Amino acid sequence: MNSRVEHHAHDIPSAEPQPAELVALMGEFKDVDSVFSAAEKVRHAGFRRWDVHTPFPIHGIDAVMGTRPTVLPWLVLAAGLFGAAGGIALQWYCNAYDYAFPISGKPFWSLPANIPVAFECTILCAVLMSVFGMLGLCRLPTHYNPLLKSERFRRVTNDRFFVVLDATDPVFEEQSAEQLLRNAGAKYVERVED
Amino acid sequence: MTAIEIDNTYDDPTKRTPLVLGGKDFTAVTDAVCNVAERPTTLGWKIAFAVALSFLGLLGACILYLVTTGVGVWGNNQPVSWGFPIVNFVFWVGIGHAGTLISAILFLFRQNWRTGINRFAEAMTIFAVICAAMFPGIHVGRPWLAYWLFPIPNQMQMWPQFRSPLLWDVFAVSTYATASVLFWYVGMIPDLATLRDRSTGKVRQILYGIFSLGWTGSSRHWHRYERAYLLLSALCTPLVLSVHSVVSFDFATSQLPGWHTTIFPPYFVAGAVYGGFAMVLNLIIPARAFFGLKDIITPRHIENCAKILLATGLIVAYSYSMEFWTAWYSGNHYERFTFWNRAFGPYAWSCWVMLWCNAMSPQFMWSKRLRKSMVAVFICATFGNIGMWFERFEIIITSLTRDFLPTNWWPFHPTLIDIAMLAGSFGLFFTLFLLFCRFLPVVAMAEVKSIMPQAHPHHGHPELQTPDERRTDYRPDEVGDPDAAALGVP
Structure with a gap:
């Protein structure tokens, strides 16, 4: 699972000592309330590339983070329409066009008989x-994510909440970002390096 | 149990019912569920697995004998060309309905208690559908030609007959199997990530790592994940209702007395849900004790399932009486004979077993005291499973053995192979189920955590709570909440 990049970094660290690069700052919070208010503060500080990592979805966090509604329902609608058209076309091609099937005098092509398969x-x-x-x-x-290298971050799938500020964000500046997380009530702040 | 047991089966709608007992917090829920997959294999599991595996071996031997000898090893004859394999098929595919009902329909109805048992039920669904799909596969007689069921270009340049309900069945069951597996797997991704993050061994880390797809619990991912879950529920709800309807079309579109009725689709769906819940209860009552999950799968969960058992049992009982009534009221000679023959003919015992198990035994679930007794619920559920198998036996065998002309009549007797294959299919089911219990998260941890009071923002600050958050049926992921929208925008 571990990608080649990671193995390389771990197995022969002395071969090519590359300085680890800061990719993000991560602040740990211990309950929903504190991570919720921290998210509000981070958003107001003008961050764009950041995320809240939680063991379960938190109610209302999308509005606080300004997450825009996903396009997924439209994709699903398109796929469903494609499936319906495909199902009808398949039955028409098989039983009415390519291999007309005379069965008990029934018409070769009648939509009601084709509804169940089209539905499925x-x-x-x-x-x-x-x-x-x-x-x-x-x-x-x-399968490779520098966050997953952090020992502390393992609890994100258990009982801890993390705010992660990406270093590529235009307003990211290490000292002020760390201060922001601490002011927001982070118990620990950790550098995520890669 | 040394701790004080809280009774969460009360009916007061003004009090929020705790669905996780024993004072468990997020950490304790994770520990309790992961422990099932992480602890060393217990002796009890090994014994159960050995028994299940030997029945699976029996099934394998029977299939080998069948394929090398021919379908004459079964009791099937003319006119009873369906026999045990199709009885078993309908039985298993019916069992497979409770999982999606719990996951999809109860999700749309915001029944928070589903989170404790949905993973079990979904797993059960998939394994039951595997057992079900096997039977038509071998019933065709030449299983190596089973691909003829699908519209695949072949050397005969022929296509399947799309106006046949048997082909609708192929599409319905295969779509259902695909959708159930995906629904189950999507629900499991966050929990597989939990197991990945807790595992210490290399093999487990790699395997859980691969299957958790690099999940990090990102809120931007949760947003799409929840939308996908809602869409899957909305899609699976009509799907689950369609599957057993289509199975019932196999019967209802024929001309045979006793099969040719319009009540079949709803009657089959209700029966499937009844049988499915019976199997859920039969599995979950021992499992919650065996795996130490009594605080997560609480008496309230069992009681709710028992209520559904009663409700669907009543629908089934109503359908039975309506079938008899319609047969009499239709004035149709053959229809009247078929139903008289069911109740008093040579297979009358199957009818009375069915009536006792499906119409009478769920009536005990009217009593709250019995609903709260694990033993009573378990016994009723066992009757439900037995009854649903006999229902399919009765429908198929009585109608086929005696149709219109007495010259066509012929009795049906199952052979030893028939019975061994039925037993073997339970071996397949339990082998898969025990493997699931051993290696995968048996409870949807992320979902259980999301319905705990601590998961709500403003927990412990009633003065800050929105009216929505004070609702007893409150669900944190409810969409379109105006209060949530008001919170964010800068």
Whole structure:
């Protein structure tokens, strides 16, 4: 799973001593309330590239962070329509066009008989798009992430909450960012290096 | 249990019901659930696994014998060409309905208690659908030609017949299997990440790492994840209702007395949910004790499931009586005979077993005292499972053995192979289920945490709470909350 880059960095550190680069600052919070108010402060400080990492989705955090609604429902709608059209076209091609099938004097082409399969095709395509569209929009799977190297960050999937400020953000400046996180009530602030 | 047991089965709607007991916080929930997958293999699990595996071996041997010998090893004959394999198929696919009902329909209805048991039920669904899909696969007689069921270009230049409900079944069951697996897996990604972050061994780290896809709990990811979950629920709700409806079309579109009725789709769906909940209860009551999850799968969860068992049992009982009534009221000679034959013919015992198990035994669940008794609920659920198998047996066998002309009549007797295959399918089911309990997160931890009071912003500050947050059915991920929108914008 660990990408080659990481192995390289761990196995032969002395071969090419590259200075670790600061990619982000991470502040740890111990409950929902404190991370919630910290998120408000970070947003007001003008940050754009930052994130709140939590063990479960927090109510209202999207509004605080200014997360725009995802385009996913539209993608799913498109996939569902594609599935419906595809399901009907498949049945028409198979039973009415390419291989006309005379069965008990029934018409070769009648929509009511084709609804169940068209329905299942609609659902199938929409389900596939919900899952893979969501993963694609989240850029998952991403098996290398400098955050995952942090020992402390492991508790993000358990009981701790983190605000992560990306170093590439235009307003990011290490000292002030650290101060911002501490003022917001972070228990620990850690440098994320890569 | 040494700690004080809190009774969370009260009916006062003004009090928020705790769904996690034992004073557990987020850490304790993680520990309790992960412990199931992390602790060394217990002797009990090993014994159960050995038993399940030997039944799976029996199934394998039976299939080998069937394939090398021919379908004559079954009791199937003319006119009963469906026999046990299709009885088993309908039985298993019915069991597979509770999982998606709990995950999708109860999610849309904001039933927070579903979080404690949805993972179990979804896993059960998938394993039941695997058992179900196997039976038509071998029932076709030449399983190596089973791909003819799908519209795949082949050497005969023929396409499948899309006006046949049997083909609708292929699409319905395969779509359902795909959607259930994806729904289950998507729900599991955050919990697999929890196991990844806790694991110490290299093998576990790598495997959980691969399957958790690099999940970091980012709120921007949660936003899309929750939207995807909502969409999946909305898509799976009509899907789950369609699957057993389509299965019932296999019967209802035929001309056979006893099958040719319009009540079949809703009746089959209600029966499937009833049978599915019976299986959920049969699995979860021992599992919560065995895995130490009594604080997460609480008496209230069991009681709610028992209520659904009762409600769907009543729908099933109503359907039975309506079938008999319609048969009489139709004035149709054959229809009337078929139902008289069901209740008093050579297979009358299957009808009475069915009526006792599905119509009578759930009536005990009217009593709150019995709903709170694990033993009573377990016994009722066991009756439910037995009854649902006999229902399918009764529908298929009585109608096929005696149709219109007495010259066509022929009795059906299952062979030893028939019975061994049914037992073997339970081996397949329990083998998969035990592997799931051993290696995967058995409870949706992230979801359970999200319905705990500590998960709400302003927890412990009632003066700051929005009216929504004070609601007893409050769900933190509810969309379109005006209070939330008012909080953010700078």
